[in-house]
Amino acid sequence: MDQILSLAATNLLSPIILSFVLGVIAALARSDLSIPEAVAKGMSIYLLFAIGFKGGVSVASHGVDLTLALSLIAGMALSALLPLIAFSLLQIMTGLSRLDAAAVAAHYGSISIVTFVAATSVLQSSGIASEGYMVAVAAAMEAPAILSALWLISRGGSDARRMDGELMREIMLNGSIVLLVGAFFIGGITGADGLAKIESFIVSPFQGVLCLFLLDMGLVAGRGLRGGGQVMKPGVIAFGILMPLIGSVAGLGVGLLLGLSTGGVALFMVLSASASYIAVPAAMRVALPEANPSIYLTLSLGVTFPFNLTLGIPLYVAVASALTGG
Amino acid sequence: MDQILSLAATNLLSPIILSFVLGVIAALARSDLSIPEAVAKGMSIYLLFAIGFKGGVSVASHGVDLTLALSLIAGMALSALLPLIAFSLLQIMTGLSRLDAAAVAAHYGSISIVTFVAATSVLQSSGIASEGYMVAVAAAMEAPAILSALWLISRGGSDARRMDGELMREIMLNGSIVLLVGAFFIGGITGADGLAKIESFIVSPFQGVLCLFLLDMGLVAGRGLRGGGQVMKPGVIAFGILMPLIGSVAGLGVGLLLGLSTGGVALFMVLSASASYIAVPAAMRVALPEANPSIYLTLSLGVTFPFNLTLGIPLYVAVASALTGG
Amino acid sequence: MDQILSLAATNLLSPIILSFVLGVIAALARSDLSIPEAVAKGMSIYLLFAIGFKGGVSVASHGVDLTLALSLIAGMALSALLPLIAFSLLQIMTGLSRLDAAAVAAHYGSISIVTFVAATSVLQSSGIASEGYMVAVAAAMEAPAILSALWLISRGGSDARRMDGELMREIMLNGSIVLLVGAFFIGGITGADGLAKIESFIVSPFQGVLCLFLLDMGLVAGRGLRGGGQVMKPGVIAFGILMPLIGSVAGLGVGLLLGLSTGGVALFMVLSASASYIAVPAAMRVALPEANPSIYLTLSLGVTFPFNLTLGIPLYVAVASALTGG
Amino acid sequence: MQTHKAKRVEITIEAVMQSRLTDALKDAGVTGYTILPVLGGSGRSGEWSRAGQVSRAQGMAQVICIIQPERLDALLEGAFAVVERHIGVVTVTDCDVLRAERF
Amino acid sequence: MQTHKAKRVEITIEAVMQSRLTDALKDAGVTGYTILPVLGGSGRSGEWSRAGQVSRAQGMAQVICIIQPERLDALLEGAFAVVERHIGVVTVTDCDVLRAERF
Amino acid sequence: MQTHKAKRVEITIEAVMQSRLTDALKDAGVTGYTILPVLGGSGRSGEWSRAGQVSRAQGMAQVICIIQPERLDALLEGAFAVVERHIGVVTVTDCDVLRAERF
Ligand SMILES: Nc1ncnc2c1ncn2[C@@H]1O[C@H](COP(=O)(O)O)[C@@H](O)[C@H]1O
């Protein structure tokens, strides 16, 4: 318990979290502080490239094993199954329509890569190692949740065809996945030599870029909270905090079963606990345009993301440490 | 005198100044060289975050004292009073209308953060220390000048209500102030530990980013000179050089009275001498739309900024050194 | 031969080339991965500034000599003459109209600065030195080819006035040339001292930025190949590979005649072999609007650029090493 | 297809006044609007371009508002109160809209 | 100068639907279109702005299509099939064009 | 409110020709114009998008010019001389403007 609290305190007072808080405050105070869309997108490309590359380099030096394949499969299964739990929970806890509930559920099966990045940086400063291929697991968990959610809706019967080949292609080949997986392969192929060449670009400034990126996330989350406040009923908010806890327990079980390292288990918890706010919202606008975007965006970005960033990550890391004896 | 000249020469031949000069030349030659708006805004966010953060870290390690509070108050007083001097001077030296004169005066009470940043980098390469909280003084000096200028106009009686709550909020919470102050607090809270984490982002590349940012400032200043040439009467230009000198003397007096270090006195001079070109122009467009923006933008960016950057800063540093025995 | 192969293999498996390949694959697979225009432009400004500055610093430390002036003149001559060879070749090998052939020819006389940058980074990792002023030669070679191409057309007689003073100014003062030459002078003036100040901005992260920039180039090249496929007849594609080889031989001869170092000869080959895709296309849209941009853009970016990047550069470096005994 | 008569109002205004304008439009009973970025322009107060800026002070934006014809006057009064002292241009065009129940 | 009557159709639509819309326009026999970026807007589904986004999910774009009057109906049918379930606005204006042979 | 008849001319043109066009407009006596960025488009010369560019060579922009009806012909002559050999589209719409003394 002490460890959790001290980890939480260190985490809460890190420049990364404080930058996020600054963003939230600025947005709530209606400051005109804003980060240009192109710069935010540039930073996210940088973060994806760096995290993918480093994961690939780590796999190159540790070698590929069976656990890698099993982890990928387990991640996809989690992504596909978590929306079913989320959907039931939403029907119990909230008055959301089937459509809105399915759209929200899709977000919670999928993952938030920035939450993942923030967790790796907490692990790193705590000196806890993790499997490099967890970044590939992250990529594998992005899409299955969307299919689950659309299946939930089509089962409801209202109208059938929500998914077409074009949408499928868009989901599987969305920019973040391609960049993350591509950089992972580049890192895997070029290994430590490649990393040496671009280390002072993708390693040294990483934490600083993450600060500015989280400042922007804070601005967006704060604006969302300001605008989306009216749709945020107590039951919905409670779901946004309960669901990541449930997800993290599922991730914990899977991580322990696979026999991952402390860091690997913690990251599996983080991935399962986190909710998408990029790939899934875009897919939902195409496939379920009648679902209300304020609900899923505010919930994912305004409730679950801050919860995971501030309290969730230290909690998951502490639990993983305790249970793996790490 | 020798020291001033050698400092001026070193300053003039630094990559920072030469980048600015390159920008001016390119713009005057009507090259299509341009830095995308989003990139320029991204660099300015970087500079504000870095300078604020470093100021906060420095305060965290040196502790808070009474001089900090006095410096903030003195800065605000300077910002409020300098426009009155500027306004009288403009009425004597130029034929500008009351409205245009008040708008210009507001710019000279407020400050230019890039001039401040350039000065800190000159101090640093000369090995002169300064108080970390000067960055907070800079933030405190942004807004009071605007209120003074609007008071000057309302006293003139033409039409009263120029200022409303909305504008007040916009001024106090404008993005640059919020980011600068926010980063200052983050730096203060996380201290040297926080700095260690993001040092290779906010310290090492700082000078280089400043070069590219000044290249852009040069382009903008050059374009302004090309376009705004016709409104730039000799009296107006003379004001643009005289006023920073007067401001610097006021800053010098205040800095000496407060008993600041050599660097602190120099920075007080720089702040008082510099003229705003971001927060104040935007406020003027809202509150005094009839004032001609070419006058105040060209004067602030095309005359005073280059003057301070090239000759002013070395002069202020030399004077501060001589009078504080630094 | 062994050396060529091993150099080619090292080159092909570098993060830089693999990033380019990732971009091509993503575009061909119609992923929505894209780098915002502003960010791409920002990176290209960074690369031009860094490469120009470093060239200037190197000249400052090695001194100016006659070969510099001769190299500039030789570069301009090559740029002016290569389009004539290219034009004849196009008339023999392809069925392109005179207009399209002249437009394509202009691209091959001029140069691609990113190919140059990639080559310098190969030289550097092979520990081969080169003359710092080659960056000035690159700038000098940008424009003459355009004049040659317009002369080819005016000789054809269709309609005379393609070139006016305004276009001339646009070509000579286009942003890339001004930035490259300007940074070269700044580097030359500030020398090693200046470099020390901004080294951790323009040297350390250079390779990493180049990776992301080449990722974008790959995306653009891939999209061009997807869209411009229909105009790419076999003869045209063959030209896109033969012409850089011919250009490199011309560059080789000139470099050897001038008595340059191994690296200098290799860079002369690279410049002559590379084809423009920024300055020349823009000039062609103004002067020869009837020429089909898909042909010259796809050829330059989709065929010649990838060829030089992957196979050309190692080949040119190996040949230069062999013939200069480097 | 079934279309309905409507008015398309396009207001080019300084970026600093944008939120004041949209607030005024909402007060005038407007149900929606779309904002386009503006790259540059020229008028009595000279020429400007987005590339020539370090500050928000000079940027402009274009606010487009589709409304039912009978509401035009209220909108123009509201807009004019904001635009009056400021630079900017207001144009009104006749148009047909799909899904008129939205306006 | 010689001008010809044409219709100017402006469709404001979610960015995620943009390629589906332009595909539908091409199927409806449209010979060209132009796409403008949109900074923000407001409607029945609330207010949004480009600054408030980390995802493409909320952005919009404006597709402009100039066509000969007799082709309007085919275009509107095609566009409507895409826009139908989605938020967005479609307006049609009369205009004159130079170089009518292009449309 | 008091409005006046005017013409709204919208010219979509390659970015490299933009300054030549605005110079021609000024020569034709135009008092102002507004330039909007263009994200992409499609026409006889194929499809393009801003994301697919490393060079300015393919970008486009939209120049909007509000003028008094009697000046339309001069403007179109001037614009056409620039646009003639280049790709691009010119449309003219009737509109009403506030503050007509400005045009
Ligand atoms: N005749 C016009 N047609 C189109 N836009 C105009 C016109 N006049 C002014 N504008 C726009 O309105 C802005 C301010 O104009 P002004 O108030 O005349 O300085 C200009 O920068 C243009 O963007």
Ligand SMILES: Nc1ncnc2c1ncn2[C@@H]1O[C@H](COP(=O)(O)O)[C@@H](O)[C@H]1O
């Ligand atoms: N009356 C209107 N005038 C102009 N644009 C509108 C209007 N109503 C809606 N829009 C645009 O269409 C988007 C979606 O509108 P809605 O479907 O009403 O939520 C808004 O964000 C605006 O960009």
Ligand SMILES: Nc1ncnc2c1ncn2[C@@H]1O[C@H](COP(=O)(O)O)[C@@H](O)[C@H]1O
């Ligand atoms: N019918 C049209 N409607 C709207 N924009 C068009 C149309 N035709 C062409 N354009 C625009 O003009 C550009 C050049 O067209 P084109 O000259 O036909 O290749 C295209 O990329 C579009 O942006």
Ligand code: NA
């Ligand atoms: Na999840």
Ligand code: NA
């Ligand atoms: Na001042």
Ligand code: NA
């Ligand atoms: Na060449």
